Structure formats: C-alpha cells, structure tokens
C-alpha cells in the first residue's frame with residue numbers, strides 16, 4: 370500500500386494505518402523496551418497497553434523520565450474534543466494516563482476543547498458542544514484520577530487563563546505553518562486557524578500555575594501529534610521545556626479496518642450503550658471468519674484481520690496464554706465466530722456496567738475536578 374493511502378490528522382483517520390510509516394512521517398520515536406521497563410519499574414507492574422504495544426511511540430519520553438529522576442516537577446496533560454458521546458477508544462489513553470498518574474504521582478491537566486469542536490463541525494452549536502463537554506466530563510471522572518491532583522477545564526470556561534498563553538504561542542506560528550501542519554486552506558475559518566494555540570497552551574499552563582520549572586508528558590493517540598509539533602517548536606522561544614509525548618495506536622471500530630469513530634455509531638461502543646446495543650454491535654462485527662460454520666471448522670479463520678480479536682488482544686484479554694489460545698483456536702477452526710463474539714460481548718457488558726456505575730457517581734464529584742476562570 371502506498372504511503373499516501375492512509376491519512377492521519379487530528380480530525381480524520383482514513384485508510385489502513387501503517388504505524389511504522391507513521392513513525393517516519395511524523396518524526397516520532399518508537400517506544401523502546403528500556404523505556405517501557407523504566408515505566409513498569411516505577412509503576413510496580415507492566416501495563417497491558419505497553420505489553421501489547423498499544424502505546425508504540427513517543428517524543429522525548431527519555432528526557433521526561435530523566436527530569437523525574439532528577440527531581441524536576443513532572444506533570445501529565447491530556448484531553449478530549451467533545452463532539453458527541455465518549456466511546457471505548459477514547460477511554461484507552463485516559464486509562465493509561467491514570468496508570469502514569471499513579472506511577473509518578475503526577476498532577477494531571479485535562480483539557481476539553483469545546484471551542485475546537487464548535488469551530489470544526491459546521492453542524493454543532495456552541496451550546497451543543499458545551500453540553501457534550503459536561504457529559505464527557507463524567508466519563509473522565511469515572512476513570513478514577515486522583516481528585517487532589519487532577520485539574521479538568523473546558524476551554525470556554527477557562528479561556529481567560531488559557532488565552533494569555535495561547536496568544537504567545539500564536540504569535541510564533543505563521544499561517545503557512547498552520548496550513549502545512551493541519552491541512553487548513555483559505556476557506557478554513559479564522560477560529561480554527563487560531564485553535565492550535567489553544568491546544569498547545571496547556572503544555573505551558575502547569576509552569577505558569579505552579580510557578581516552577583515543569584516538564585509535561587502528553588499521553589494520547591498519535592492523531593494529536595501535529596499539535597505537539599507546534600508546541601515543541603514554540604516552547605524554547607517562550608522559555609519553556611518542550612512537552613514530551615507517549616502515543617497510542619487507534620482502537621479499531623467493529624467494522625473493517627477503520628479506527629473507532631463516533632461518526633460510525635454502529636461500529637463504536639459508547640459509554641452509555643445498553644447491554645442489548647453491545648450485544649448487537651459485537652454480533653454484527655467484522656471478523657476474519659468463514660461464511661459458514663462448516664467452512665470455519667475446515668479452513669479456520671483469520672484473527673489478524675478480525676476486529677473481535679483486536680478487542681481481546683488490545684483491551685480485554687491480557688493473559689498471554691489465553692489470547693494465544695484464542696488466536697490458535699481461531700486459526701485451526703476449533704473456535705467459531707459466534708462463540709468468540711458472545712464471550713467478548715459478556716466481557717464488554719461487564720466492563721461497561723462498571724464504567725456506568727462510576728459515571729453515575731461522577732455526577733457528585735464534578736466540583737472536585739473542574740477548574741474555571
């Protein structure tokens with residue numbers, strides 16, 4: 370497949386992503402075993418997302434770890450663009466961020482970019498994206514971040530503070546850089562042209578708020594990297610450290626190949642899905658199975674292209690022996706798709722019931738996390 374045949378931007382992921390090529394295109398570094406071991410040693414255990422290679426690349430994670438070791442204040446920064454309901458793909462960087470928060474006892478800054486989603490989606494009104502932001506907030510709180518070390522803000526509710534940093538960033542970013550980095554054109558609105566400065570601002574916010582030398586690490590999926598190129602370019606000009614990053618692959622949707630995306634709801638599992646929705650979506654998932662049970666028994670299936678297998682591998686079956694068994698039994702035809710899907714659906718329903726319980730409790734915790742101007 371030619372390099373051009375897949376596209377990864379903050380707003381669009383198209384085609385079958387070749388992560389090796391993406392590493393070269395974006396100029397990020399592959400995550401090394403040495404770095405993984407250092408994180409696991411600090412955390413006390415190896416996170417399955419590291420073990421399974423869901424997190425696969427970084428920018429200067431080595432320097433961030435050195436900062437930690439030498440006593441520099443290290444913090445975490447991640448976020449969400451509230452364009453609709455939260456899906457299970459969004460939860461993965463947040464679950465991993467919690468692991469890092471616990472490992473390094475780090476303060477977390479969490480940005481909700483209602484402004485971005487208002488500007489980028491012609492169909493969304495400001496009040497709609499604001500209400501998505503407060504809905505998504507419950508999913509974020511449900512992850513269980515330390516309330517005393519977590520500051521969540523919605524851009525339109527924290528603009529006064531962010532704006533002062535954003536205009537400093539914006540002054541150093543030309544329209545041609547913004548066009549080249551984000552694919553803006555002359556018909557892009559001027560709001561979205563400025564927006565990257567708003568997403569870069571929290572890279573420098575901790576230092577401003579905490580008043581000391583601070584090193585930021587951003588855990589997120591790789592689609593957000595263009596923002597960090599801008600932030601890292603500007604950082605030394607403003608006298609800040611360049612933010613480091615640790616980046617994940619995309620959790621696929623339940624269809625063929627594509628990343629899980631809210632725009633294809635039947636192949637996405639949302640955090641408010643009911644058990645029957647989960648059953649139906651997984652039942653209709655794209656698999657590597659044969660058209661009939663007889664053929665499956667004879668020829669076996671192909672887990673390498675199967676969305677259901679990806680869910681076991683990346684999210685729900687972390688016992689190496691068990692995931693190997695699923696793989697081999699699929700290949701040999703011992704395991705048939707119906708059984709494999711039914712078992713996955715049970716696991717996902719249990720996971721979601723637990724998340725929904727915590728999400729309900731989160732309604733009483735908003736004031737412990739949310740900061741406003």
Ligand code: TYM
Pocket residue numbers: 379446447448449450451452458459460461462480481482485568587588589590591592593617618619620621628629630
């Ligand atoms: P958003 O809302 O598109 O995505 C939120 C987070 O989820 C990641 N992500 C995924 N991860 C795994 N599998 C998927 N299928 C998948 N889809 C999305 C995203 O990379 C992101 O980490 N502009 C941002 C909001 C933002 C932000 C940040 C994100 C503001 N500041 C700092 C990360 C870090 C956005 O629209 O994310």
